[in-house]
Amino acid sequence: MSVDFATCAESFHGLILRSLGRDFGDRLLPRGLEINVCDQVFLIASGLVWNVYLAALALFFGFFLATAIALAKSSETRWLRSPAEAFVFIFRGSPLFVQFFFVYEALVLLPRAGIEIGPITLDTQWMTRAWAGALFVLFLNTSAYTAEIFHGALKSVPKGDLEAADAYGLTGWTKFRRVTWPTMLRLAWPSYTNEAIFLLHATTLVFFSAFPAWQQMGDALYYANYFAAQTFNPFIAYPIVGLYFVLMTLVLIGGFGVVNRRLNRHLPRAARARLRFRPHYIR
Amino acid sequence: MFAFCSDPATLPQWQWMACYLTTGSHFALYRSVLVVLLLLALAAPLALGMGFLGALAVRSGNLLLKSIGTIYVSMVRGVPDIIFFLFVPFAIDQGVEYARHRILCPDWDQPVRQGNDFIVCAAAKMPLATDPLWVHNVWGFSLALFAFALVFGAFAANTLNGAMNAVPRAQLETGEAYGMTRRQTFRRILLPQMWVYALPGLSNLWMILTKATPLLFLLGIQDVVFWARELGGQKTGHYEYTHPDWRVWYFLGVLVFYLTLTWVSQRGFDRLMRKLNHGQATAGGEAQRKAAI
Numbered sequence: 001m002s003v004d005f006a007t008c009a010e011s012f013h014g015l016i017l018r019s020l021g022r023d024f025g026d027r028l029l030p031r032g033l034e035i036n037v038c039d040q041v042f043l044i045a046s047g048l049v050w051n052v053y054l055a056a057l058a059l060f061f062g063f064f065l066a067t068a069i070a071l072a073k074s075s076e077t078r079w080l081r082s083p084a085e086a087f088v089f090i091f092r093g094s095p096l097f098v099q100f101f102f103v104y105e106a107l108v109l110l111p112r113a114g115i116e117i118g119p120i121t122l123d124t125q126w127m128t129r130a131w132a133g134a135l136f137v138l139f140l141n142t143s144a145y146t147a148e149i150f151h152g153a154l155k156s157v158p159k160g161d162l163e164a165a166d167a168y169g170l171t172g173w174t175k176f177r178r179v180t181w182p183t184m185l186r187l188a189w190p191s192y193t194n195e196a197i198f199l200l201h202a203t204t205l206v207f208f209s210a211f212p213a214w215q216q217m218g219d220a221l222y223y224a225n226y227f228a229a230q231t232f233n234p235f236i237a238y239p240i241v242g243l244y245f246v247l248m249t250l251v252l253i254g255g256f257g258v259v260n261r262r263l264n265r266h267l268p269r270a271a272r273a274r275l276r277f278r279p280h281y282i283r
Numbered sequence: 284m285f286a287f288c289s290d291p292a293t294l295p296q297w298q299w300m301a302c303y304l305t306t307g308s309h310f311a312l313y314r315s316v317l318v319v320l321l322l323l324a325l326a327a328p329l330a331l332g333m334g335f336l337g338a339l340a341v342r343s344g345n346l347l348l349k350s351i352g353t354i355y356v357s358m359v360r361g362v363p364d365i366i367f368f369l370f371v372p373f374a375i376d377q378g379v380e381y382a383r384h385r386i387l388c389p390d391w392d393q394p395v396r397q398g399n400d401f402i403v404c405a406a407a408k409m410p411l412a413t414d415p416l417w418v419h420n421v422w423g424f425s426l427a428l429f430a431f432a433l434v435f436g437a438f439a440a441n442t443l444n445g446a447m448n449a450v451p452r453a454q455l456e457t458g459e460a461y462g463m464t465r466r467q468t469f470r471r472i473l474l475p476q477m478w479v480y481a482l483p484g485l486s487n488l489w490m491i492l493t494k495a496t497p498l499l500f501l502l503g504i505q506d507v508v509f510w511a512r513e514l515g516g517q518k519t520g521h522y523e524y525t526h527p528d529w530r531v532w533y534f535l536g537v538l539v540f541y542l543t544l545t546w547v548s549q550r551g552f553d554r555l556m557r558k559l560n561h562g563q564a565t566a567g568g569e570a571q572r573k574a575a576i
Contacts, residue, residue: 032399033399035399089542089546090538090542093542093546094538095493095495095496095497095541096494097497097498097508098497098508098534098538098541099538101508101512101530102531102534102535102537105515105528105530105534106531108528108531109528197361200363201362201364201365202363204366208365208501221365221366221369225369228373230399231399232399232400233399234369234373234374234377238366238369238370238373242362242366242370245361245362245366246361246362249360249361250361
């Protein structure tokens with residue numbers, strides 16, 4: 001396995017953006033004996049774009065849906081509470097892997113020619129692609145898990161905080177935005193950080209479930225698996241992808257730590273130290 | 284299965300369905316549910332055992348044991364579990380074949396890795412090419428089982444270690460005051476009391492284990508996901524029972540199966556928690572005591 005600088009630079013140019021499509025690098029992936037370590041390092045790195053894309057957007061949109069569902073779940077009104085409870089039960093009670101399959105098969109059943117609404121035809125093909133379909137499933141899935149975390153935090157908002165808000169004459173939306181919501185976030189943040197980590201890890205499932213990697217555009221694990229199968233050697237590709245995920249997890253913890261410090265900036269220094277994030281192992 | 288199933292094309296609706304759902308391949312689907320349950324039944328105690336050993340290693344006074352335990356427990360943090368599920372069976376398979384190769388064929392002079400091939404002598408293949416199919420199936424299942432036990436053992440080790448730390452110090456000191464040795468304190472006081480602290484974590488772990496079982500499909504085992512894909516796909520004229528693409532319905536069934544499984548488990552754990560809380564010096568136990576008065 002000879003790796004010299006020239007081929008390494010070639011690998012970099014040919015593969016670092018390959019996960020975006022054939023037009024962004026070598027048309028064909030390296031095969032069989034052509035594969036060297038640099039190929040593995042750069043192609044797997046290029047796949048991370050997909051993991052980051054899926055995790056970031058699902059997390060961003062999921063945050064808002066989760067807040068809404070958490071509020072609905074804490075609502076007194078039955079017809080708001082029951083659907084929220086059902087949503088959380090369905091998405092937390094079943095495997096994400098099966099959810100991917102189910103939603104994909106449902107999307108495939110949409111008419112190929114598109115749906116005609118009056119004069120315009122709504123194209124449906126793009127929905128079965130991973131960038132849209134898998135993102136949709138991840139979005140719903142993380143919303144359910146996050147809603148449960150936020151719901152727990154909402155229930156633990158100190159009574160005194162709410163009474164103080166009442167004493168200041170805050171009501172309705174203002175009270176929510178200024179008191180309930182920030183406190184909820186503060187309480188939920190360590191668990192929410194965990195959820196973000198698990199979501200990032202869950203993005204590796206996308207190309208192993210129903211969603212096909214179109215034109216060999218896949219995520220980091222897809223490429224790692226490709227190399228392991230091609231070279232029949234699991235001891236290089238999988239450790240590389242594992243290392244990338246450890247690094248990304250550390251970056252994520254760092255980023256969420258910054259937000260956590262901002263959320264708790266009013267606290268005295270000693271109390272702030274106690275809110276240190278302790279990573280969990282399980283979702 | 285039924286007497287009237289001889290010519291499916293002419294059957295009325297409900298009889299067609301009854302015949303369709305009792306074909307040989309559907310029984311394979313029903314058996315694959317048992318495979319999932321078998322995996323759960325075997326992986327849970329194995330993971331608990333590995334977790335227990337892991338937790339003991341982390342708490343051990345021996346520096347070597349302690350570092351092995353710490354590495355084992357922290358390896359699952361930061362790396363998606365699916366990478367382990369892909370890596371571990373692959374690596375173990377090659378490792379076992381390599382070990383057998385060294386022992387069984389000592390006079391083999393060629394290297395094991397030639398380019399992209401992994402070549403061992405025929406006698407070292409695991410399982411042997413001449414072995415019957417069921418040996419291959421059992422071997423594949425065992426590899427998957429080991430991967431599950433390894434990953435979930437690391438999760439369980441963390442939970443159990445936390446639970447052992449959660450037992451109030453005063454309880455252990457009482458044991459010491461009675462003159463018990465470290466080992467006796469561990470067996471008589473720590474071990475019985477830790478479960479109430481461990482149960483929330485372990486029940487969570489069970490749920491995650493349940494929801495990880497469809498990953499068996501990725502390891503080439505014919506589980507419910509495999510059969511749902513197989514049976515749901517469009518069946519044209521070549522088949523006895525023709526139908527359009529029904530995969531979405533099959534996956535709906537799989538979804539309902541898993542929802543039922545987690546729902547029943549949740550009910551079971553709630554009952555167990557009530558039982559364990561009985562008479563304990565915890566908030567849950569206190570609430571039970573007050574309710575009983």
